[in-house]
Amino acid sequence: MLGELVAGATGGLVLIEDTIECEGRSLLKTFVAASAHRGESVHVFGFEIPEEEFRAGFDPDVTVRLLYQDGFTDPLRWTGEAGGFSGEEFTALGVSGQLARGPAGPATVVLDSLSWLLLHQPLPTVCQVLGRIPMAAASAGLRVTRILALLHGDLHPPGLVETLRSLARAVVGVGPAPEGMGSGGDAPRLASMLQRKETGKVLEKEEYFTILAGFTPKALGEPTGSVPRDEDTDPHSTADPTANLTFNLRLSDTERRARDGVPLPFHFSAQKKSSLLEASASAGKIYYEPDAADDLDEEDPDDDLDV
Amino acid sequence: MAALATGGATPSDGATSFQRKVPASSRLAAIAGTRPSVRHGQLLLSSGLPSLDCVLGGGLAVGTLLLIEEDKYGIYSNLLFKYFLAEGIVCGHNLFVASAKEDPADILKELPAPLFDDVHKNQVDEKETAIKSKQESQESMKIAWRYQNLPKMEVSPAASARFGHYYDVSKTVSPELLKSIKWHRFFLPEEMSLHPEIKTCNMTCGYTRLLQSIQRIIYQEGFDGSYPQKKQKNILRIGIQSLGSVLWGDDICCTDNPEDIFSLTKFLYVLRGLLRMSLSACIITVPAHLIQNKAIMERVTNLSDTVVGLESFIGSERETNPLYKDYQGLIHVHQIPRLNSLICDVSGTKDLAFRLKRKQFTIERLHLPPDLSDTVSRSSKQDLAESTKLLSSGCGAMAIGKKHLDF
Numbered sequence: 001m002l003g004e005l006v007a008g009a010t011g012g013l014v015l016i017e018d019t020i021e022c023e024g025r026s027l028l029k030t031f032v033a034a035s036a037h038r039g040e041s042v043h044v045f046g047f048e049i050p051e052e053e054f055r056a057g058f059d060p061d062v063t064v065r066l067l068y069q070d071g072f073t074d075p076l077r078w079t080g081e082a083g084g085f086s087g088e089e090f091t092a093l094g095v096s097g098q099l100a101r102g103p104a105g106p107a108t109v110v111l112d113s114l115s116w117l118l119l120h121q122p123l124p125t126v127c128q129v130l131g132r133i134p135m136a137a138a139s140a141g142l143r144v145t146r147i148l149a150l151l152h153g154d155l156h157p158p159g160l161v162e163t164l165r166s167l168a169r170a171v172v173g174v175g176p177a178p179e180g181m182g183s184g185g186d187a188p189r190l191a192s193m194l195q196r197k198e199t200g201k202v203l204e205k206e207e208y209f210t211i212l213a214g215f216t217p218k219a220l221g222e223p224t225g226s227v228p229r230d231e232d233t234d235p236h237s238t239a240d241p242t243a244n245l246t247f248n249l250r251l252s253d254t255e256r257r258a259r260d261g262v263p264l265p266f267h268f269s270a271q272k273k274s275s276l277l278e279a280s281a282s283a284g285k286i287y288y289e290p291d292a293a294d295d296l297d298e299e300d301p302d303d304d305l306d307v
Numbered sequence: 308m309a310a311l312a313t314g315g316a317t318p319s320d321g322a323t324s325f326q327r328k329v330p331a332s333s334r335l336a337a338i339a340g341t342r343p344s345v346r347h348g349q350l351l352l353s354s355g356l357p358s359l360d361c362v363l364g365g366g367l368a369v370g371t372l373l374l375i376e377e378d379k380y381g382i383y384s385n386l387l388f389k390y391f392l393a394e395g396i397v398c399g400h401n402l403f404v405a406s407a408k409e410d411p412a413d414i415l416k417e418l419p420a421p422l423f424d425d426v427h428k429n430q431v432d433e434k435e436t437a438i439k440s441k442q443e444s445q446e447s448m449k450i451a452w453r454y455q456n457l458p459k460m461e462v463s464p465a466a467s468a469r470f471g472h473y474y475d476v477s478k479t480v481s482p483e484l485l486k487s488i489k490w491h492r493f494f495l496p497e498e499m500s501l502h503p504e505i506k507t508c509n510m511t512c513g514y515t516r517l518l519q520s521i522q523r524i525i526y527q528e529g530f531d532g533s534y535p536q537k538k539q540k541n542i543l544r545i546g547i548q549s550l551g552s553v554l555w556g557d558d559i560c561c562t563d564n565p566e567d568i569f570s571l572t573k574f575l576y577v578l579r580g581l582l583r584m585s586l587s588a589c590i591i592t593v594p595a596h597l598i599q600n601k602a603i604m605e606r607v608t609n610l611s612d613t614v615v616g617l618e619s620f621i622g623s624e625r626e627t628n629p630l631y632k633d634y635q636g637l638i639h640v641h642q643i644p645r646l647n648s649l650i651c652d653v654s655g656t657k658d659l660a661f662r663l664k665r666k667q668f669t670i671e672r673l674h675l676p677p678d679l680s681d682t683v684s685r686s687s688k689q690d691l692a693e694s695t696k697l698l699s700s701g702c703g704a705m706a707i708g709k710k711h712l713d714f
Contacts, residue, residue, distance in 0.1 A: 123561045127553040131408065132496050159599040160561040163553050166381070166597060200382045202621050264450060 001205045006034045011146045012169035017153045024174040026211050028150050033215040035108040036062040042108045047071040047116040067102045087120040092132035096140045106145045113150040170195045340398025347647040355390030357471035358670040370583045376595035376616035384592045391590045393418040395544035403545045405493035407554035419474035475666050493520045513555040514574040531585040543587035551593045560597040575610040612644035634660040
């Protein structure tokens, strides 16, 4: 599933969440490389690491498509030089203005990192800007296919992280994997992925992966799953009460035919049925046969009362 | 009740031959899609789901607010939202759709298509021929032969004369039907870009604009009775999607101490006032699972009329539990309003579950079979703590535990 996500199975906001134990920038670069190989122009808004460090390790055909907006060198705009990008400029119009400088066609916006922006601007503002970037870009004639954002999960309160997860189309959480997995490439890591499709379906998966040179991902298989749950679900999954009984609840064919042949009580013959049916086709009739003890006096007994 | 009111049904139709004599003058002003309630005399609307109408005591009263607490991924709450709007389209009501995430025009395009009588009958016939046991009933009956000649009573969803319709989720509503009704929109990013400067009156900016927009529509279209010469009254169905989420500018979903903790509650207070004085009903979905401060949700519940919480099984351990395999989630009815009465119509069952098939969203009582395991185990303390963190009421929880206490 990680391969599909990297290959662009989902648009919208893709969140890569890492922690101090396991960094996610290399996975972000993997997504960037895949986007560039697909022919999209990649606009990177970098705030945490210098440009040279971000561009390191990419193939030349990737770096050609990379348009870097430098928010690291001069974040507060003290030197006043042109060509930088500060946190206040992160509005829908500001971002689409930067995007318009690039080539037309599908574009991927990369935010490295979203945590830096969240430390400088309140969350509602950032989320509204993220939602408006595609619209603002569309009005400027560009098509933003996805927004890749790197989030450091342990820097923020859990409510904020949950809110961002609910807004994102795909969330990839990166964590350390147990030792001894795989060989070659980078250290193996565990990716917990959540993807919301347009149809409304939600997919969750965990995979081990590693990143090879040139930023290509390599899937290493899935974790075996939690064991203790099996003990509890076993008695319920084999809930077939008709098995293992001392008496027989099933019918063989001859028994079934014999059962069908038994006449039911109140099972009248065909003539009696049809005569009764015809009689009752009209409105309901009451058949009353007076008993010996019944008194069929037509007079109203209440006439005697002197009221 | 609706069947009785249709006068002139002859016995050969299959309906009962009882006819109710109602003098025409004493009929309430008939607005399409509403019916009076026997319990509290208010005018009731259908919420779009006949089974939800039953749970709510007949329907949603005009002038009240239906609040839906979203499930974790917002799938089923979105569906209920769409059912409410689709019911408005079928009944010919006016719609007001407000959202901060999706364009209202896109929301309306994706509404489910209504199922009418003839369409459903075809489906019913197909199903009948497929199942062998149904064929037997059409031939002479073996045991119940006295009822053979009686005409068949079909309980099928009927056309728009009935109260409450069924919808097909796999199809979207036809554009002609959409064009036939009048609807209004509020899309927050659009409003913010059109009117960038607006004075905020002690509420989050998005809420202020939304309230002003609703008030303007109610006044202009005469839903509050400001144009008494208008001959045909109609209902305004307001739908607000994901209120309280970050996209509305409110940060109650991110922090324990939000900047303006009372913004949402003030909005609901003003909104309910607007609803009460007009012929309208409102559905709001709130991402309750994201709101950090639990006191806010309690205040929000108090300020709404009907509150329904959804809990879906996606992603939880109940998804694979075979006991819940027929259902997609649980429904918790947190509050039902007390309109003109001292007590409300709370049904005795607290365990309601819903299932979604292609054409029907049904809400049923959740029946858990008795625990047949050999060990009588009780849920351990950590399970209890977990379940109280979720929205679940806890009384439907199974007695499965990793440790069991022996007494």
